[in-house]
Amino acid sequence: MSELLFDPSTGLRHDGRKPDEMRPVKMSVGVLPNAQGSALVEFGKTKVVAAVYGPREALPRFMTLPDRAILRVRYHMAPFSTKERKSPAPSRREIELSKVIREALEAAVISELYPKTTIDVFIEVLQADGGTRTAGVTAASLALADAGIPMRDLVAGVAVGKVGGVLVLDIDEFEDSKGEADMPVAMMPGLDKIVLLQLNGRLTRDEFKKGIEMARNAIKTIYVLQKQALREKYEKEGEA
Amino acid sequence: MSITPSNYQLVPTIRKDYILSLLKDGKRVDGRGPSDVRPISIITNYVPRADGSAYVKLGETIVLTGVKIEPGTPYPDNPTEGVLIVNAEFVPLASPLFEPGPPDENAYELARVIDRSFRESKAINLSKLGIVPGKKVMVLWTDIYVLNHNGNLIDASAISTLAALLTTKVPKVVINGEQVILEKSSDNEFLEVNKKVVTATVAKIGSYLVVDPNDEEESIADVRLSVSFDERGEIVGLQKSGMGFITPGDLDNMVDLAWRAANIYLKEINEQLAAQLSKPREEKEVIIEKLPVEKPSVDEESVEEEQEKEKQIED
Amino acid sequence: METQKLELYVQNMDIVVPGDLIGEGELEEYSPYIHVEGRKLFSTVLGIVEIKEGKPRIIPLHTTYIPQVNDLVIGIIVDVGHSYWTVDINSPYEAQLNVSETPLKQVIGTENLRKFLDIGDYVLAKIISFERNKDPLITLKGKDLGKLAEGKVIEFRSSRVVWSILRRKKVIDALEEELGVSVLITSNGRAWIKGVSQEAEDTAILVLKKIDYSPFTKLTPSDISKLISEVKMKGGMK
Numbered sequence: 001m002s003e004l005l006f007d008p009s010t011g012l013r014h015d016g017r018k019p020d021e022m023r024p025v026k027m028s029v030g031v032l033p034n035a036q037g038s039a040l041v042e043f044g045k046t047k048v049v050a051a052v053y054g055p056r057e058a059l060p061r062f063m064t065l066p067d068r069a070i071l072r073v074r075y076h077m078a079p080f081s082t083k084e085r086k087s088p089a090p091s092r093r094e095i096e097l098s099k100v101i102r103e104a105l106e107a108a109v110i111s112e113l114y115p116k117t118t119i120d121v122f123i124e125v126l127q128a129d130g131g132t133r134t135a136g137v138t139a140a141s142l143a144l145a146d147a148g149i150p151m152r153d154l155v156a157g158v159a160v161g162k163v164g165g166v167l168v169l170d171i172d173e174f175e176d177s178k179g180e181a182d183m184p185v186a187m188m189p190g191l192d193k194i195v196l197l198q199l200n201g202r203l204t205r206d207e208f209k210k211g212i213e214m215a216r217n218a219i220k221t222i223y224v225l226q227k228q229a230l231r232e233k234y235e236k237e238g239e240a
Numbered sequence: 241m242s243i244t245p246s247n248y249q250l251v252p253t254i255r256k257d258y259i260l261s262l263l264k265d266g267k268r269v270d271g272r273g274p275s276d277v278r279p280i281s282i283i284t285n286y287v288p289r290a291d292g293s294a295y296v297k298l299g300e301t302i303v304l305t306g307v308k309i310e311p312g313t314p315y316p317d318n319p320t321e322g323v324l325i326v327n328a329e330f331v332p333l334a335s336p337l338f339e340p341g342p343p344d345e346n347a348y349e350l351a352r353v354i355d356r357s358f359r360e361s362k363a364i365n366l367s368k369l370g371i372v373p374g375k376k377v378m379v380l381w382t383d384i385y386v387l388n389h390n391g392n393l394i395d396a397s398a399i400s401t402l403a404a405l406l407t408t409k410v411p412k413v414v415i416n417g418e419q420v421i422l423e424k425s426s427d428n429e430f431l432e433v434n435k436k437v438v439t440a441t442v443a444k445i446g447s448y449l450v451v452d453p454n455d456e457e458e459s460i461a462d463v464r465l466s467v468s469f470d471e472r473g474e475i476v477g478l479q480k481s482g483m484g485f486i487t488p489g490d491l492d493n494m495v496d497l498a499w500r501a502a503n504i505y506l507k508e509i510n511e512q513l514a515a516q517l518s519k520p521r522e523e524k525e526v527i528i529e530k531l532p533v534e535k536p537s538v539d540e541e542s543v544e545e546e547q548e549k550e551k552q553i554e555d
Numbered sequence: 556m557e558t559q560k561l562e563l564y565v566q567n568m569d570i571v572v573p574g575d576l577i578g579e580g581e582l583e584e585y586s587p588y589i590h591v592e593g594r595k596l597f598s599t600v601l602g603i604v605e606i607k608e609g610k611p612r613i614i615p616l617h618t619t620y621i622p623q624v625n626d627l628v629i630g631i632i633v634d635v636g637h638s639y640w641t642v643d644i645n646s647p648y649e650a651q652l653n654v655s656e657t658p659l660k661q662v663i664g665t666e667n668l669r670k671f672l673d674i675g676d677y678v679l680a681k682i683i684s685f686e687r688n689k690d691p692l693i694t695l696k697g698k699d700l701g702k703l704a705e706g707k708v709i710e711f712r713s714s715r716v717v718w719s720i721l722r723r724k725k726v727i728d729a730l731e732e733e734l735g736v737s738v739l740i741t742s743n744g745r746a747w748i749k750g751v752s753q754e755a756e757d758t759a760i761l762v763l764k765k766i767d768y769s770p771f772t773k774l775t776p777s778d779i780s781k782l783i784s785e786v787k788m789k790g791g792m793k
Contacts, residue, residue: 070244098242106483117647148617150599153574190574193485199478
């Protein structure tokens with residue numbers, strides 16, 4: 001089956017979306033009972049779960065910092081999450097993304113409140129269809145809020161792409177494989193601060209500017225959904 | 241798992257305040273202005289045994305990149321194209337902060353940022369590197385060796401990688417019945433590089449932006465943005481690193497500053513390489529490989545395979 | 556004309572989430588639950604707004620206990636050493652109880668320490684110090700402090716409960732009177748219940764658990780009575 005990136009008559013993407021349209025987004029908070037905080041986030045077929053353990057005693061002791069908590073972040077893809085089975089061993093990509101996501105969360109978490117402890121954030125990609133790191137950081141931020149860890153703001157992210165010369169929002173795997181650029185962006189939306197930014201591909205200065213704007217607007221929508229998911233959880237707390 | 245670094249160099253507050261007060265006046269501790277780059281020196285063919293190499297000094301940061309071309313298997317969706325594999329080593333002798341052992345996340349990040357800049361921009365003409373379609377192609381093993389860390393390893397590595405690739409000679413393929421021979425000699429053609437690509441890093445210290453941060457500036461910077469450009473100014477890579485944030489206003493300024501630095505890097509590369517490329521090189525060895533090919537060593541295969549799989553993971 | 560020092564965009568009992576703009580202006584007291592950016596004030600946690608005398612406070616739904624000097628805490632002995640015990644105080648930090656901070660005099664040696672307090676024993680203690688690079692230190696020297704030999708100890712899931720109950724003495728009084736128990740709620744999210752009978756203690760615990768798991772934002776003594784009869788009728792937690 002050969003799929004076209006764009007329908008020539010309508011200009012819609014291969015899954016019927018407009019260039020600036022996101023996939024359906026679902027979020028739920030508090031999905032893993034053992035973790036201090038957890039969240040499940042879906043962007044179309046991409047499914048990511050995040051769990052937070054902590055703040056807890058950091059061992060070994062020499063790893064701790066005297067005036068703040070350390071963050072330990074693991075971005076990992078389940079072997080069955082990708083088209084071809086992926087070995088469970090951490091790949092270079094997962095190592096890089098773990099760092100990039102940790103740095104995004106560091107900007108938000110008020111780690112000075114818990115010196116000498118560790119806050120562990122585990123992100124597992126259950127199904128990968130593009131935008132896994134931005135879905136991951138979105139879920140991680142919800143999990144941190146669920147765990148009651150104070151943050152300067154939530155972190156929300158989305159990936160913008162360039163496909164067939166057209167800037168598109170929330171790029172999926174098919175589009176990424178055929179496209180010219182993939183730019184994941186994450187922000188603290190309430191403070192208008194960018195905390196994650198990468199580009200894999202090529203963009204002119206002008207396309208870059210427009211791409212960032214597209215991401216900024218979409219992130220505002222994702223932010224609203226995050227807050228809704230947290231409030232829903234609060235209301236559910238009543239159910240014993 | 242990525243862990244908040246606890247072995248960072250602690251810059252005393254007095255020093256940090258001094259750096260900030262200088263920046264207020266548009267000055268830096270080493271006398272540079274915010275958009276000034278440190279002195280660059282490039283020595284190509286530093287390791288004659290390698291197919292291409294470049295020893296680069298960016299201020300006191302020293303990076304040596306070596307390119308070795310060996311036969312290998314192509315990616316399934318590009319059966320006739322050569323393969324680029326970029327690897328980086330932060331060897332312990334380069335800094336008191338580097339521990340012996342497997343590469344840490346910073347080394348992986350650096351290698352991947354440089355790799356992406358060359359890959360996405362299609363800077364190298366890989367189609368000329370096939371040997372036997374679908375079975376054997378030439379693999380450009382590009383190893384970035386950090387020899388001295390005094391800040392801004394990414395830019396130094398980018399310059400060194402470009403210089404090495406620009407002066408890499410491609411072996412001649414001679415098929416003799418069952419045998420495939422890669423003949424390496426100084427008469428060979430240079431690797432075809434379609435466009436020159438560099439990466440320039442801008443650091444944000446407080447509310448000030450500086451290019452080419454040195455070691456000290458890097459350790460007090462809140463955030464860095466590395467921007468990869470091709471000669472026309474198209475952005476072929478971006479990487480924000482560090483635990484701080486970038487405002488949308490900062491973003492524009494940082495990309496502008498990075499482009500200015502990138503131009504300086506490109507100028508240096510053009511000038512310094514022009515002089516060196518005119519000099520003759522010595523004879524080199526010949527590699528003989530027979531068909532059907534033996535399996536490459538375990539290490540090499542797993543990196544290649546991994547790269548293949550990673551290409552398929554779209555994110 | 557006077558400019559308002561503080562303008563609030565939220566009301567008492569409003570639910571807030573991280574990033575919600577709660578107001579603009581000057582905050583008199585620092586709070587980890589309010590992030591200040593210029594003149595803007597944001598919530599840093601999921602919780603409830605409490606406004607007292609025009610001053611905003613956010614009570615988080617869940618927090619981690621960070622020891623403060625003079626806090627009353629209920630601890631569990633987790634290890635016995637040569638001259639001190641290691642105590643779990645429901646915090647990422649384990650506390651240390653030195654022999655010198657107990658009624659024991661000149662006692663040394665694990666075996667001897669174990670005769671006084673063994674692993675699994677509960678204590679009511681006070682935080683005496685929490686310094687950088689050291690574990691928090693607790694003491695049993697003080698009025699009513701010491702080993703909790705009788706009664707039961709429970710841990711609250713929600714920090715909000717600790718706040719809302721701790722501050723309403725009438726609520727605790729109501730619970731104590733109706734059931735004939737005495738209830739002590741400590742800063743580290745635990746409670747000690749002692750009653751005249753096993754049944755009384757158990758009922759009190761179930762009532763407290765119900766409060767812990769419910770979205771009660773304001774408790775009154777009559778709420779307590781209602782809960783008690785609910786619990787007694789059902790004979791257990793829902």
